[in-house]
Amino acid sequence: MxxxxxxxxxxxxxxxxxxxxxxxxxxxxxAAFGLFFTLLAIAGVYVFLDADFLAITQVVVYVGGILVLLxxxxxxxNKNIDFVTVDGSRSYLVGTLLGxxxxxxxxxxxxxxxxxxxxxxxxxxxxxxxxxxxxxxNYLLAFEFSSVTLLAALIGAAYLVRGRDKD
Amino acid sequence: xxxxxTATAAFAAPPNPFGxxxxxxxxxxxxxxxxxxxxxxxxxxxxxxAMLAACAAVLGFIAVSAMVLIYLERKISGHIQSRLGxxxxxxxxxxxxxxxxxxxxxxxxxxxxxxxxxxxxxxPVLVFVGALTPFAAIPFAPNVVVANMSLxxxxxxxxxxxxxxxxxxxxxxxxxKWSLYGGMRVGAQMMSYEIPLSLSVLVVVALAGSLNMSEIxxxxxxxxxxxxxxxALVAFFLFYISALASAKRAPFDLPEAExxxxxxxxxxxxxxxxxxxxxxxxxxxxVLSAIGAIVFxxxxxxxxxxxxxxxxxxxxxxxxxxxxxxxxxxxxxxxPRVRIDQVMYICLKVLLPMALVCLIGATxxxxxxxxxxxxxxxxxIVTGITxxxxxxxxxxxxxxxxxxx
Numbered sequence: 001m002x003x004x005x006x007x008x009x010x011x012x013x014x015x016x017x018x019x020x021x022x023x024x025x026x027x028x029x030x031a032a033f034g035l036f037f038t039l040l041a042i043a044g045v046y047v048f049l050d051a052d053f054l055a056i057t058q059v060v061v062y063v064g065g066i067l068v069l070l071x072x073x074x075x076x077x078n079k080n081i082d083f084v085t086v087d088g089s090r091s092y093l094v095g096t097l098l099g100x101x102x103x104x105x106x107x108x109x110x111x112x113x114x115x116x117x118x119x120x121x122x123x124x125x126x127x128x129x130x131x132x133x134x135x136x137x138n139y140l141l142a143f144e145f146s147s148v149t150l151l152a153a154l155i156g157a158a159y160l161v162r163g164r165d166k167d
Numbered sequence: 168x169x170x171x172x173t174a175t176a177a178f179a180a181p182p183n184p185f186g187x188x189x190x191x192x193x194x195x196x197x198x199x200x201x202x203x204x205x206x207x208x209x210x211x212x213x214x215x216x217a218m219l220a221a222c223a224a225v226l227g228f229i230a231v232s233a234m235v236l237i238y239l240e241r242k243i244s245g246h247i248q249s250r251l252g253x254x255x256x257x258x259x260x261x262x263x264x265x266x267x268x269x270x271x272x273x274x275x276x277x278x279x280x281x282x283x284x285x286x287x288x289x290x291p292v293l294v295f296v297g298a299l300t301p302f303a304a305i306p307f308a309p310n311v312v313v314a315n316m317s318l319x320x321x322x323x324x325x326x327x328x329x330x331x332x333x334x335x336x337x338x339x340x341x342x343x344k345w346s347l348y349g350g351m352r353v354g355a356q357m358m359s360y361e362i363p364l365s366l367s368v369l370v371v372v373a374l375a376g377s378l379n380m381s382e383i384x385x386x387x388x389x390x391x392x393x394x395x396x397x398x399a400l401v402a403f404f405l406f407y408i409s410a411l412a413s414a415k416r417a418p419f420d421l422p423e424a425e426x427x428x429x430x431x432x433x434x435x436x437x438x439x440x441x442x443x444x445x446x447x448x449x450x451x452x453x454v455l456s457a458i459g460a461i462v463f464x465x466x467x468x469x470x471x472x473x474x475x476x477x478x479x480x481x482x483x484x485x486x487x488x489x490x491x492x493x494x495x496x497x498x499x500x501x502x503p504r505v506r507i508d509q510v511m512y513i514c515l516k517v518l519l520p521m522a523l524v525c526l527i528g529a530t531x532x533x534x535x536x537x538x539x540x541x542x543x544x545x546x547x548i549v550t551g552i553t554x555x556x557x558x559x560x561x562x563x564x565x566x567x568x569x570x571x572x
Binding site for chain 2: 029030033036052053056059060063064065067068071072075076128
């Protein structure tokens with residue numbers, strides 16, 4: 001048994017287990033911290049795929065950014081410590097059907113996918129430089145489009161927060 | 168020191184991506200090195216042992232440096248305020264930190280009744296992990312680094328941001344309003360200052376063309392980046408101010424403002440859990456000073472001369488880090504605390520635009536504009552700001568400072 005295998009399985013169990021916690025937790029803060037472990041474990045999985053840049057970006061964007069914003073939202077609104085998420089939906093039939101349909105879809109995609117197309121050796125100089133070249137050469141339009149979209153969202157949010165009256 | 172040299176030899180690898188961290192550590196441990204019978208042990212025993220050994224070394228370093236820093240902070244603050252500081256424990260109070268540590272170890276571990284049990288006990292760990300993990304990528308000397316990753320600097324900044332989540336969790340789990348406000352302030356402040364911090368570091372990353380800490384240090388063999396480029400010089404000061412804020416140091420220590428928030432998010436913590444927060448604060452000071460020393464000030468390279476002696480290099484890296492730490496302590500007892508709106512103003516309207524200008528300048532220099540032209544442009548900008556400064560001051564004086572829309 002390899003040490004990497006042991007660590008991989010620890011990470012995998014952590015990812016799935018905390019994802020279950022994030023899904024089924026009654027307390028929304030518990031769910032948020034379940035998500036925290038899931039995101040960190042996914043970053044670990046990226047490390048095992050030799051996607052070093054992607055792994056750290058996962059930590060920066062999801063753990064350091066999005067999850068912190070999520071926590072801000074929860075902590076600012078949720079005053080009671082025994083706050084329990086209220087499940088408003090009661091349409092179990094529709095839910096079950098939709099879930100089954102999704103499951104069939106995912107399973108069929110899993111069947112169709114060609115696995116083992118991950119290169120066995122990590123790229124020699126790391127993945128950062130190739131990603132940078134691709135983003136700014138081959139996929140420049142998509143990159144700029146998404147950044148302009150984000151900028152528009154940012155300006156919109158700032159406008160909404162600012163209020164109507166000028167002072 | 169046989170371990171030191173073997174580890175140095177084993178880690179003298181070219182910049183690796185992550186995958187090779189495991190291989191390198193295993194290689195280091197399976198080599199027959201003196202009394203260590205590493206070659207005969209199975210892999211899954213060796214690897215955790217290697218990790219534990221690295222962790223123990225880093226933890227020892229952190230504990231000792233934090234204790235020394237706490238002692239120095241007390242002595243320096245005392246002398247700045249014309250006091251003596253601790254004098255009773257040992258010669259000039261030199262054992263004060265050990266006494267503090269013993270007191271914290273034996274203190275009762277109080278848990279508020281209304282707190283969230285798991286998060287309350289987990290938050291200090293998370294904060295401490297955020298302070299501890301960056302050490303994996305910080306080189307202490309040429310080739311003396313736990314993991315020589317190609318993305319070292321990015322890794323350090325990423326995992327330092329775990330601290331924010333721990334602080335938020337601590338503030339909320341205590342279920343006290345003061346702690347929640349303190350946690351919110353820290354969260355907002357650290358999140359905001361991550362932007363100028365990362366951007367100012369990015370200036371040097373653009374100049375060096377690498378994210379590997381050792382590579383960045385080696386690019387400053389004769390001339391540190393603060394002299395290679397005026398933009399790196401400005402970025403260094405931006406970095407240092409942002410570092411003060413993200414380490415929750417004065418003048419940005421609002422989260423722990425004793426007079427307003429009763430020491431913020433760790434009000435209810437006692438004993439070792441409080442000690443974790445305390446250790447984490449001093450550890451992140453060390454981490455940020457080390458980044459400043461390695462990335463901006465040349466690391467283990469002497470300015471204007473190529474000295475390859477590793478011990479001298481490590482020694483002067485230590486001196487650079489110590490100098491940056493001393494200025495942090497000095498600033499704390501010299502500059503009064505800023506208001507929370509001023510904190511945000513400084514971050515978003517002063518540091519951020521300046522960092523962006525520096526980034527553009529550094530990119531131009533990378534593209535091919537020579538450094539001397541950059542210095543002339545820089546001098547012209549500084550002169551222009553100085554001349555128009557009086558006018559700007561006059562306009563500012565007509566409206567109250569720090570007014571938010």
